Amino acid sequence: MPAPPEGRAVKRHLAEGQVLFHEGDHAHFIYEILSGVLRLTRYTEAGRRQVIAFGYPGDMVGFPDHGRHRAECDVVAPADVVVHRTGAFDNPAMDLALHGRLVSAALAEISCMQDHFVMLGRKSAIEKTAAFLAALLPRVGVGSPSGPVISLPMSRADIADFLGLTTETVCRSFSRLRALGVIQLRGAQTVVVRDPGRLLELAESD
Amino acid sequence: MPAPPEGRAVKRHLAEGQVLFHEGDHAHFIYEILSGVLRLTRYTEAGRRQVIAFGYPGDMVGFPDHGRHRAECDVVAPADVVVHRTGAFDNPAMDLALHGRLVSAALAEISCMQDHFVMLGRKSAIEKTAAFLAALLPRVGVGSPSGPVISLPMSRADIADFLGLTTETVCRSFSRLRALGVIQLRGAQTVVVRDPGRLLELAESD
DNA sequence: CGCAGGATTGATGAAGTTCAAGTTACGTGG
């Protein structure tokens, strides 16, 4: 919670579409997201795409592996980030507090990815979609008279590549959730959650 | 590579079926696998199962999140492990070398899990199965006159829960790989890879 | 030798993909 008392951290603003790093790049920085949304992506040789994660405020992205990035990162919604040097990882003494925060974030990331495994491997399309929204709800849901509102700056294709589905199936799942009275769509990028409880139920499978 | 020069590390032998920790347990130890095979598992409320990872020699399992384990770990094949205290994570100064090794392992784990994402989300049954074998090949493949041999101490159900498939589909995929002349089955637990190149092709999707 | 549990194979059906045709939303230029 206290601002890290070290001079190496730099704040930066990122415009939509900007690429922070590519797969294989030497990893110089780790990014701590203050606002906006980032996207972590991997590609197969055959060109198939998997969105590993969306980075929301509070997240860190860019954990290096053997000094390199293993995924691509770009900006989905204009973002403010704090840029940390990866050196803080390798060398605890450089900034002990920051080092601890980075290690904690990496461990939390592992745990979070394990959840995602269950989703990718063991849930139906409607469950995946509900789980996706349910995960965003406490993080970016903004209250409104008709229920919490979630803004989705990413495309349907992004969501599909995150959930291991096609854009069409994501659309159909949204439509079904709407037909069930669980959500309401205000344009494609804005979801109003009418029945959060029901959303949770659908997300957690039955 | 050099044995960690610290007195806190303890070697232990683990029998098949033994449980190292449950989901939610306070995380006291991290395990470095010397031999044998461990299994990391998560369950959903509805009882569905997802095998997060199989731990092979060289792997570390038991990374804590906020001081707790987030998955269950048990022994698939009798194993020898080195037990490290999780304290080495929180407190770099305790054992700087070990701390560095743990952090590196955690980062490698993140990268490895990202590969798994692609597999779960974007590959067909036969591709998943081929990729599973292909990943094991360089790690546990033992040369033989008729080709590298992989031993699979885990059940078909375990493999299915790892790949996000059913046991039947895993069986059929193995059968198809056999029909294609890519592998040969010597009992259910032993796979001979006749055509490693082809296996790689199938794994990487086309 | 027979039994039990896992592995395999077969038949059927449902879920999701693919292909194709609208529909909506949005930015651009007149």
Added chain:
DNA sequence: CCACGTAACTTGAACTTCATCAATCCTGCG
């Protein structure tokens, strides 16, 4: 400010793949 054009989103229909249900086949072990 409106018309247009493009890209994204949505819906529909046919098809593929994988799950499900069920029977049979190993294989290791008492």
